[in-house]
Amino acid sequence: MELLIVVAIMAIITSVSLPAITSLLQSSNLAQGGQDLVGEIGKARQFASTRNTTIEVRLIQCSTYGYNAIQLWSASSEQAAATALTRMVYLPSTVVISKDSSYYSQLLSQLSSGQTMTVNGGKTASYVSFCVMPSGQLQLTSANSATETLTMSNLYLTVVPSRYGTTSLEPGSAGSPSNYFTVQINPCTAAVQTYRP
Amino acid sequence: MDRSMPIQSTIHSGNFSRGGLLHQHPSGGFSLLELIVAVAVLALLMVLLGAVSQGTMQTVHRASGKINVYASARTIFDIMNTKLSLATLNTYFDYYDSTGQTRTASNQSNFVPTSYGRASSLQFLIQQNVQNNSYGQEVYFQCPVSYSNQSNYQSTAGLLNACGYYIQYGSNQTLLPSIISMSNSKWRYRLIQAIEPTESLQIYPNAYNDAATGWIRNIANTGLPTTQAKYALPLADNVIAMIVWPKLPAGLDSTGTTLTSNYLYDSQLNVAPVNGTQPKTANQLPPILQITLIVIDETSATRLDTHSATPPSAIENALQGSTFTSVTDYQNDLTRVTQKLIESHIDYRVINTSLVLRESKWSQ
Numbered sequence: 001m002e003l004l005i006v007v008a009i010m011a012i013i014t015s016v017s018l019p020a021i022t023s024l025l026q027s028s029n030l031a032q033g034g035q036d037l038v039g040e041i042g043k044a045r046q047f048a049s050t051r052n053t054t055i056e057v058r059l060i061q062c063s064t065y066g067y068n069a070i071q072l073w074s075a076s077s078e079q080a081a082a083t084a085l086t087r088m089v090y091l092p093s094t095v096v097i098s099k100d101s102s103y104y105s106q107l108l109s110q111l112s113s114g115q116t117m118t119v120n121g122g123k124t125a126s127y128v129s130f131c132v133m134p135s136g137q138l139q140l141t142s143a144n145s146a147t148e149t150l151t152m153s154n155l156y157l158t159v160v161p162s163r164y165g166t167t168s169l170e171p172g173s174a175g176s177p178s179n180y181f182t183v184q185i186n187p188c189t190a191a192v193q194t195y196r197p
Numbered sequence: 198m199d200r201s202m203p204i205q206s207t208i209h210s211g212n213f214s215r216g217g218l219l220h221q222h223p224s225g226g227f228s229l230l231e232l233i234v235a236v237a238v239l240a241l242l243m244v245l246l247g248a249v250s251q252g253t254m255q256t257v258h259r260a261s262g263k264i265n266v267y268a269s270a271r272t273i274f275d276i277m278n279t280k281l282s283l284a285t286l287n288t289y290f291d292y293y294d295s296t297g298q299t300r301t302a303s304n305q306s307n308f309v310p311t312s313y314g315r316a317s318s319l320q321f322l323i324q325q326n327v328q329n330n331s332y333g334q335e336v337y338f339q340c341p342v343s344y345s346n347q348s349n350y351q352s353t354a355g356l357l358n359a360c361g362y363y364i365q366y367g368s369n370q371t372l373l374p375s376i377i378s379m380s381n382s383k384w385r386y387r388l389i390q391a392i393e394p395t396e397s398l399q400i401y402p403n404a405y406n407d408a409a410t411g412w413i414r415n416i417a418n419t420g421l422p423t424t425q426a427k428y429a430l431p432l433a434d435n436v437i438a439m440i441v442w443p444k445l446p447a448g449l450d451s452t453g454t455t456l457t458s459n460y461l462y463d464s465q466l467n468v469a470p471v472n473g474t475q476p477k478t479a480n481q482l483p484p485i486l487q488i489t490l491i492v493i494d495e496t497s498a499t500r501l502d503t504h505s506a507t508p509p510s511a512i513e514n515a516l517q518g519s520t521f522t523s524v525t526d527y528q529n530d531l532t533r534v535t536q537k538l539i540e541s542h543i544d545y546r547v548i549n550t551s552l553v554l555r556e557s558k559w560s561q
Contacts, residue, residue, distance in 0.1 A: 049275065103375075103376055104376060106374070106375065133351075134279075135276070135279050135280075135342060135344075136276060137344060139348070139351055140348075141348075152372045152430060153371065153372055153373060153374060153375055154374070154375065156374040158376070171376045182374050182376065182377060184373075184374050186430055186431070187430065188276075188344075188390055188392060188430050188432075189272070189276055189390070189430075189432060191272070191432075195373070195374060195377045195381055197377070197378070
């Protein structure tokens, strides 16, 4: 009888705390994913500065929801083809970099899409990329080079829970992610700043 | 047997709450007193442990704050060095007439050369901070770093940019990502790098120094906490003062007063030759720039945040009265500011470096 009561109480406590634990896990995954992105951009900046070459940061889509892997490449030049510098860094499986360029990852609107590369296992994955120059300046593979100024307020990417990877809804509206991790990049120094709602 | 009896009786007599002496059953439990003592000891230990771990945390926090300041300072100097060391004036020699003018399209018909001297259409300028004298100096110059927003220019080497560095107190709300609410904006002292893309360079149409109409108009410090120059971007937060001191190499200039007594330097000031000679600074770059930054840590900055356009009074007071306007007072000014920062319990670092301007071909 006592055992039954204990089990029942445990069941109740678990069911009450489960949503809280899930959201805690989710938020720690978001932070982890955001830190991965921050770390790779920092590494790109460091590589570019020490090797005096332009480094390409590739955001690779290995998930159906959004970009979930990052890899650094030395940018192709007249002398040499692009080569991978680091191993692919995968974000935690429950989060991706949002593909929405109107709200969550406005940086994407300044990057040309539709490029593909071969990833582990011989599969083909699409990617977008931007470059960090030795000075720390960003070089965007913009499809519309008419953009006159790079305003810092739209140079950002957002790590969101996977199911919101392609959601294009204004933050705060119904159906939009309540928790995300935004990484903003300074176009002159490639320094990053992070924000959470 | 007769040895165990007295012991048992002592246990029982202590166990008075359980009933009479005769009806005792042996018990393995602890008395209330024992429990209280145990809990008290535990509590004491916890408090001690808490205090120790809090102290450790504080130390770690401070140390990592200091490391962050050093790391960001390295980045700052690295970035400033790549631009400043390439600063150029592209000086050439030209004829001047009696009014101090060089030959131009408008005066060429009646131009009478009277002397010969250094000339340049570019400028190197160090001026006092326009938002607040006490924030130190602002530096504006041109350098061929090919900064451009147009991809077809980015791969071309040697394109000229106008660039400036200065301290500005203000909010970063115009720079926030559009999905982040304005309440996340921070009011901070920031070291600003303003660099004008090469396609927008103003030096030829507006080749004079004036914040409103001259070549620095899109990069100059606005002097206001709420508006920023068109091409201004923050390089680092929490830098409360930047002192820029143009110097000759130490062997030639032991006091550092040969080029300037008040930190100010303008390569286009009094360039017209008088009796055939020009001031040393006319159309020449200083060979060395000593740059001093006073950086506070983010914890102190958060504590002092006024959330408004009014700068925190503790820092304003520390900077006040010591306005970094005379190079001979450099050390005194620094000591006074840091003393006041210590009095206000603000963690700070003073970071110092000397940048060599490679393009400076100094001739006396």
